[in-house]
Amino acid sequence: MAKVMIPTPLRQFTGKQDAVAVPGSTVGEVLNALTTQFPDLRKQIFNDEGKVRSFVNVYLNDEDVRYLGKDATAAKDGDTISLVPSIAGGRR
Amino acid sequence: MIRIEAAPWASMLAHAQHTYPNECCGAMLGSTGEGVKLVREALPLENAFEGAQAERYELRPEDLLAADRAARERRMELIGIYHSHPDCDAYFSQTDLKNSCPWYSFVVLSIRNGEFHHANSWLPNVEQTAAEKEELSY
Numbered sequence: 059m060a061k062v063m064i065p066t067p068l069r070q071f072t073g074k075q076d077a078v079a080v081p082g083s084t085v086g087e088v089l090n091a092l093t094t095q096f097p098d099l100r101k102q103i104f105n106d107e108g109k110v111r112s113f114v115n116v117y118l119n120d121e122d123v124r125y126l127g128k129d130a131t132a133a134k135d136g137d138t139i140s141l142v143p144s145i146a147g148g149r150r
Numbered sequence: 151m152i153r154i155e156a157a158p159w160a161s162m163l164a165h166a167q168h169t170y171p172n173e174c175c176g177a178m179l180g181s182t183g184e185g186v187k188l189v190r191e192a193l194p195l196e197n198a199f200e201g202a203q204a205e206r207y208e209l210r211p212e213d214l215l216a217a218d219r220a221a222r223e224r225r226m227e228l229i230g231i232y233h234s235h236p237d238c239d240a241y242f243s244q245t246d247l248k249n250s251c252p253w254y255s256f257v258v259l260s261i262r263n264g265e266f267h268h269a270n271s272w273l274p275n276v277e278q279t280a281a282e283k284e285e286l287s288y
Contacts, residue, residue, distance in 0.1 A: 065218065066182065066227035067253040076222070101276060102253070113251045113278070115211045122211065142215045143251035146199065148173060148206035149235040149243055 060088050060133040063140045071098040085118055086129030088139055103141065115142040151186050151285040152230065152255050152271050154178070158192035159288045162259065163266050165194045166234035170264045172203035177217040178230040178257065187229045187255060193217050206245065207233050230255035230271070237262055242272040242281040250274035255284055 059079040064072050072078055073096075080095065082088035089110070093100040105111050116123045117140040123131045133139065154162070158178065165174045175197050180190040195217065199208040209231070221228045231254050235241070240258040242250075250256060252274050260267040271286040 063218070063222075065253050066221075066229055111276075113249075117211070117215055120212075120215075140215055140218070142211045142218070143253060144211060144249070145214065145231055145251055145254075146206065146208035146249035147233060147243065147246035147256075148199070149238050150205045150245060 059135060060085075060137040060139055062088060062092050063138060065141055065143075068099060068102055068141075071102070072096050082133055084127075084129060085116060085123050085131045085133050085139060088133050089116070089129075113144045115144050116140075117142055151287070152189065152257070153186055154189040154192075154257070154286070154288040155180075156288075158189050161192040161194065162232050162257075165192070166259045166261050166266070167264055169197070169203075169234065170261050171236045173197060173199075173205070173207040173234050173236060175207040175209055175231065175233040177214065177221075177228055178232055178255070179217070179221045179224070179226040180229050181227060182229060189229065190226060191224070192232065193220065204236055208249075228254070230257055232257040232259065234259045234261050240268055240270040242270075242274070246272070247274055247278055247281055250278055250281070252276040252278075256281070257286065 176194040178189040199206040240260040271284040272281040274281040
């Protein structure tokens with residue numbers, strides 16, 4: 059099973075676990091299984107259309123899955139999936 | 151509420167003053183408990199915006215991933231992001247809001263003429279349509 063690293067503010071939805079091992083053969087399957095196991099997480103990660111929110115980058119180990127196979131990127135035992143926010147801004 | 155210890159606060163101010171008149175940005179590491187987020191370490195990060203950095207900042211996701219890993223290694227938590235607003239107030243602009251993430255506190259430092267003026271902390275909502283002011287102490 060791949061392991062999903064849970065960002066601090068989302069641990070309130072995972073029983074305070076900072077990492078969760080979840081079954082699934084692709085990154086998409088893992089994230090769906092994660093949010094099925096912890097339904098309150100779903101709104102934080104997916105929008106109403108079921109797409110990963112625009113501010114969420116999904117990393118498989120050290121690679122952004124957008125540059126791999128996106129949701130269909132294969133996930134295997136020992137892989138680490140991280141949810142990394144996309145952040146920018148400015149005074150204007 | 152978010153409370154920033156003296157050492158990380160000094161580091162954030164120095165970072166903001168050093169990058170003036172451009173915007174700085176960084177991560178805040180610490181702990182959470184009993185309704186209080188305590189910032190124990192500031193991690194300055196590079197402003198990766200390719201353009202006028204006096205008005206914009208951008209964090210590289212890989213830098214945030216490294217910050218999260220650093221927090222875990224030090225048994226701390228990534229609890230917020232800071233950036234500066236040169237020569238204007240510490241509001242949460244539409245640009246800040248549209249490029250935010252609701253998981254974290256966003257501390258904005260107002261720097262006027264190179265000197266610290268005031269700061270605010272903001273909590274954007276998940277739809278990125280509004281940000282609530284958060285009590286901040288430093």
